[in-house]
Every structure is written in C-alpha cells, then in structure tokens.
Amino acid sequence: MWQSYLVSLLVKLAAMASVASVLARSSAFQGLLMREGRSLRQRLAFSLWLSIVFGASVATRVVSRTYHGADLGLEGSLLAGLLGGYVTGLASGIVISLPAVFMPALFGGENQPLTLAILASIGVFGGLVRDCSPDPEEIWRFSPFFDLSIYRFFKESREHRRTALHLLMFAAILFAEFLRQTFGPHIFNLYMAVAPRPEPQWVAQLALYLTTLFAVAVPLKIWNSTRNEKKLEEQKRLLVEARMAALTSQINPHFLFNTLNSVSSLIRTDPDQARLMVVKLSKVLRRLLRKHENFNPLREELSFIEDYLSIELIRFGEKLRFERDVAEDTLDMLVPSMLLQPLVENSIKHGLSSKVEGGTIRVAARRSASKVHLMVEDDGVGIPESELGALLQRGIGVSNVHERLEVLFGNDYRMWVESRPGEGTRIQIEIPELHFAAPAVAGTAG
Numbered sequence: 001m002w003q004s005y006l007v008s009l010l011v012k013l014a015a016m017a018s019v020a021s022v023l024a025r026s027s028a029f030q031g032l033l034m035r036e037g038r039s040l041r042q043r044l045a046f047s048l049w050l051s052i053v054f055g056a057s058v059a060t061r062v063v064s065r066t067y068h069g070a071d072l073g074l075e076g077s078l079l080a081g082l083l084g085g086y087v088t089g090l091a092s093g094i095v096i097s098l099p100a101v102f103m104p105a106l107f108g109g110e111n112q113p114l115t116l117a118i119l120a121s122i123g124v125f126g127g128l129v130r131d132c133s134p135d136p137e138e139i140w141r142f143s144p145f146f147d148l149s150i151y152r153f154f155k156e157s158r159e160h161r162r163t164a165l166h167l168l169m170f171a172a173i174l175f176a177e178f179l180r181q182t183f184g185p186h187i188f189n190l191y192m193a194v195a196p197r198p199e200p201q202w203v204a205q206l207a208l209y210l211t212t213l214f215a216v217a218v219p220l221k222i223w224n225s226t227r228n229e230k231k232l233e234e235q236k237r238l239l240v241e242a243r244m245a246a247l248t249s250q251i252n253p254h255f256l257f258n259t260l261n262s263v264s265s266l267i268r269t270d271p272d273q274a275r276l277m278v279v280k281l282s283k284v285l286r287r288l289l290r291k292h293e294n295f296n297p298l299r300e301e302l303s304f305i306e307d308y309l310s311i312e313l314i315r316f317g318e319k320l321r322f323e324r325d326v327a328e329d330t331l332d333m334l335v336p337s338m339l340l341q342p343l344v345e346n347s348i349k350h351g352l353s354s355k356v357e358g359g360t361i362r363v364a365a366r367r368s369a370s371k372v373h374l375m376v377e378d379d380g381v382g383i384p385e386s387e388l389g390a391l392l393q394r395g396i397g398v399s400n401v402h403e404r405l406e407v408l409f410g411n412d413y414r415m416w417v418e419s420r421p422g423e424g425t426r427i428q429i430e431i432p433e434l435h436f437a438a439p440a441v442a443g444t445a446g
Helices: 002-024 027-034 040-064 073-084 086-102 114-131 146-155 157-182 201-269 271-288 298-319 341-352 397-409
Strands: 295-297 320-326 334-336 359-368 371-378 414-420 424-432
Touching: 002 027, 002 040, 002 201, 027 040, 027 201, 040 073, 040 086, 073 086, 073 114, 073 157, 073 201, 086 114, 114 157, 157 201, 201 271, 201 298, 271 298, 295 298, 298 320, 298 334, 298 341, 298 359, 334 397, 341 359, 341 371, 341 397, 341 424, 397 414, 397 424
Parallel strands: 320 359
Antiparallel strands: 295 334, 359 371, 371 424, 414 424
C-alpha cells in the first residue's frame, strides 16, 4: 500500500525532472526562457511548448492507467502562469486538460470535464501570483525550503518583498493542490487513485503536498540554471567585444595624432603638401569610420596600409620604400582588422624615422598547414636585446596587436619579434586560416 503510493510520488518527481531537462536542451525554448517581456506571439509560443509536454503527461496517465504519477497537468498549468502570465497560463491550462476531458472514455474510463475549468483557473492564478512579484527574476529564485524565507522575512528588513513573494508562491502551490483534493471525484487525484489508500491519511496527504511543491520547484531550478549559463555566455561575449572595442580605439587616435602632427608641420613650409595629406587622411578616416568588423579580408588590410603609407611618403619622400611579398591565395583570407597598420606605423616611428638614409618596409603573407603567416619587416635601427623581451607587453602598437590576437584566438596563434641593432626588426604572426564567406546569390539552388 505505502510502497505503491511512494512509487507514484517518486515517478511524479522523476517525470517532472525529465520533462524540465528535455525542454532545457531546446535552443528555441531557451530563447523564450531568457525573455521576460514577451509579446503576445511569444507568450502563445511559450504556452505551446508547455502545453504539448505537460498535456502529453496527462495523456500518458490516461492511456497507461498505471503510471498515475506521470500526470503533471496541474503543475504545468501553474508553471505556465508563474513564468508567462495570464495569457500563457490560461491557454496552457486549457490545452493541458484536453486529454483528461476527451480521452478517458476511449480507454474504459470516465471523462473529466471539470479538469478544463480547474487547470485553466490554476494557470490564471499563477499569472496573478506573478503580478505580485517586485521583479520577475524573483520567480526563478523560489525555494521549497520555506523556513529560510521565513527567517529572512523577520531578520532582514530589505528582503521583505522578496520573501513575501516566495511565501506567496509556497502558499499558491499548496492551494492549487488543495483545489485538486477538493474536486477529487471530478478530476484526477493521485491520492484517490491509489486503492486502498495508505494510512495514516494525514501522512499520505502531507507527502502528496510536499511532492507537488517540489514538482514545481524542480523545473524552476533546472531552467534557471540554463538561463544562468546563457547569461554567462552572453556576458563573456559582450566583455570580449568591449575589450576589442577598447583596444581598437587605442589604435585609431594614435594614428590620427601622428598624422595631424605631420600636417601641422607642413602647413607653413609646404601648404600644397599639407592639403594633399589632408585629402589622403580623409580617405583613411572614411575607412576607419565605417561599420567596424573584427575580421576583414587581407586584401582590404593591405589596401588600407597603402593608403596610410601614401600619407607617410609625403613626410619621408624617397627615404621611405615599401615592398609587398603577398601570396595570391592569401588575399581573401580573413585577418583581424587593423592588424598590420600598427606594426607598419611602429616600424616607421621607431625603426626608420631616426635613420638618416631612411629604409624599406616589407610586408609578406603566405599559407602553410592551415595557417596564415604574416610578416612586417624593416631595415631600420633595430631594438636593443634588453628591450626586446618586453616589447609585447608595453607600448600601443605591438602590445595592442598582441592583446587583440589573444582575445580573438586564445592560445591558437603565435607572434614573435626578431631584431638586431643596426640591422632592423622583423615581426611575425601566425594565425588560423579563416576563409571569407561570400554572400549567397539570390535564386541559387542549394
């Protein structure tokens, strides 16, 4: 007698945990869980998810006539109202009840028409409780261990509204089960379904109420865990984007500052060249002010470097030379935007500007073993060995590029610097091969 009853209660909790876990794996359902301010269409979609799953649990009980604990109709209706509001609760309660209203007669039982009214009312009741929440997020923090809520209610004055909501939810779940017990002869009642009923009756009733309480709390905890994981992923993504934006904003003003200094020095000595530099600068800035992407084809990055160097050539004249050694099959490979320009600028500023006879900057690119190998080399004054080790950690140019590569690729990249005083500096980068995805042509099959 008690064994059969306890098995039914355990089946009920196991079924609820399984249902909640299965729903949590759906990306579409996760998207609905993450939303609090849902449109009418989203509320109905949320209701449909809950109705199908919890309605199937009612149908399982009706068809099997054995697994009484599989019926989660009341708990599903209440959850729909708590999480989705009146519309979701009402629609879910109606649909969930349909198997109990129409199917029992097909399997040798009696239809339970009152189930529709009870479950629909429970769904709306859940929406009323939701409206009492000071913050919809508090619904997710509900715990079946009400003693902690009572303790906080009396000990922490700031928690009064939160703990009051949790106590209200606790009472609402028990009240929903009370309604089911009251209308037991007309709707499905797990306690009444077990014959003969276990004694003492008050212990059996207490076990039933506690099972219902945990059957509502378990999916809340499972789904809230899923929501928290999604939030952490989103926060991590936003943090990376913010960090990338901060690093990029260090590059652009640095370049602009140096160029404006050059313009100011030419205004009095060579106004025509100053005007030409302003025109070229406006072309470069136009590219910088376009919608920024983390990756661009190498072809565009090289074009930007040539625009940048056309400005520097006005300053240095024939003293500055530029060479390209770029494999044709690398031009459409994706590379981090603004990757090479800071390195070229660094070569000019620290490698060639102090060299009387000027020098050459060489940019090379090749593919090897699913990697893209990039190199920026100059034949300038070089870097003392004592400073070479700390080059990737200080300054704006090289260290900025290094940090951006770390943000984008983690450990899946290499960047190293080779230099000899009086002979020049070579900076090499190796990143994974990323192909440019061309947009699909309208009307193309497949």
